[in-house]
Amino acid sequence: MRASLVQIDVNEAESVDDRRARVAALVRAQRGADLVVLPELWNLGGFAYDAWQPGAEPLDGPTAEAMSAAAKEANVWLHAGSMVERDPDGPLFNTSLLFAPDGELHAVYRKIHRFGFDSGEAALMAAGQEVCVVDTPFGRMGLATCYDLRFPELFRAMLDRGAELFVVPAAWPARRAEHWALLARARAVEEQALVLACNTAGTHGGVPQAGRSVVVDPWGAVLAEANGGESGSSEEVLTVDLDPSVVARTREEFPVLRDRQKW
Numbered sequence: 001m002r003a004s005l006v007q008i009d010v011n012e013a014e015s016v017d018d019r020r021a022r023v024a025a026l027v028r029a030q031r032g033a034d035l036v037v038l039p040e041l042w043n044l045g046g047f048a049y050d051a052w053q054p055g056a057e058p059l060d061g062p063t064a065e066a067m068s069a070a071a072k073e074a075n076v077w078l079h080a081g082s083m084v085e086r087d088p089d090g091p092l093f094n095t096s097l098l099f100a101p102d103g104e105l106h107a108v109y110r111k112i113h114r115f116g117f118d119s120g121e122a123a124l125m126a127a128g129q130e131v132c133v134v135d136t137p138f139g140r141m142g143l144a145t146c147y148d149l150r151f152p153e154l155f156r157a158m159l160d161r162g163a164e165l166f167v168v169p170a171a172w173p174a175r176r177a178e179h180w181a182l183l184a185r186a187r188a189v190e191e192q193a194l195v196l197a198c199n200t201a202g203t204h205g206g207v208p209q210a211g212r213s214v215v216v217d218p219w220g221a222v223l224a225e226a227n228g229g230e231s232g233s234s235e236e237v238l239t240v241d242l243d244p245s246v247v248a249r250t251r252e253e254f255p256v257l258r259d260r261q262k263w
């Protein structure tokens with residue numbers, strides 16, 4: 001299986017329309033990959049709070065439409081990262097979309113843990129309520145978003161629903177780049193799963209982004225990592241070949257999950 005994680009530079013110098021068109025072209029350029037992954041809120045910016053209300057879209061809006069078409073043209077599975085979704089009844093959600101190679105919307109995940117404490121997502125968005133694990137040709141895929149990475153109980157809940165790989169789009173700040181790298185590996189080791197974590201690059205909303213998109217195997221080995229860190233990051237397409245059967249093999253060879261206690 002070939003995966004391409006597109007670590008997008010999100011910055012205010014580029015209009016949302018231009019970025020949408022540029023990202024669609026980047027997805028189309030990944031033809032030959034099996035799975036393409038984009039970061040969290042790449043169209044408006046994870047810290048561009050003022051843009052969320054005016055730029056929110058429904059699930060059949062221009063961003064979803066462009067991503068569906070790009071997945072189809074490239075003939076890839078596309079985890080299109082997340083967008084600000086406007087629910088017809090009012091609230092905004094931070095919503096991730098997974099498209100199949102025929103352009104069909106295969107899964108929708110609304111971010112459960114909102115980042116920002118008393119501001120940002122926590123103030124402006126509603127929390128998702130549904131754990132999301134879906135079948136794909138690469139195994140059962142669990143969907144989580146950015147701050148969710150800090151909550152192991154969500155990953156256990158996905159494991160209990162059969163998850164074998166996790167895809168995690170993010171807009172994770174450079175200031176906490178080491179947390180990002182550590183937590184991506186921790187989730188892979190504790191759930192004995194593959195983790196594909198795609199972050200944004202550049203600076204938006206005044207917040208430099210960590211980059212360091214990463215693919216981790218169930219042993220915690222980093223299979224590929226993009227540029228970035230505490231001093232900032234730039235756009236990069238991270239392509240990696242992986243064997244999804246490593247998950248079943250690892251769980252059989254080193255069966256720690258069998259020793260779980262429930263109380």
Ligand SMILES: O=C(O)CCC(=O)C(=O)O
Nearest residue numbers: 115146147171172173176
């Ligand atoms: O947990 C963190 O340090 C960053 C989380 C975040 O930026 C987000 O969820 O958007």
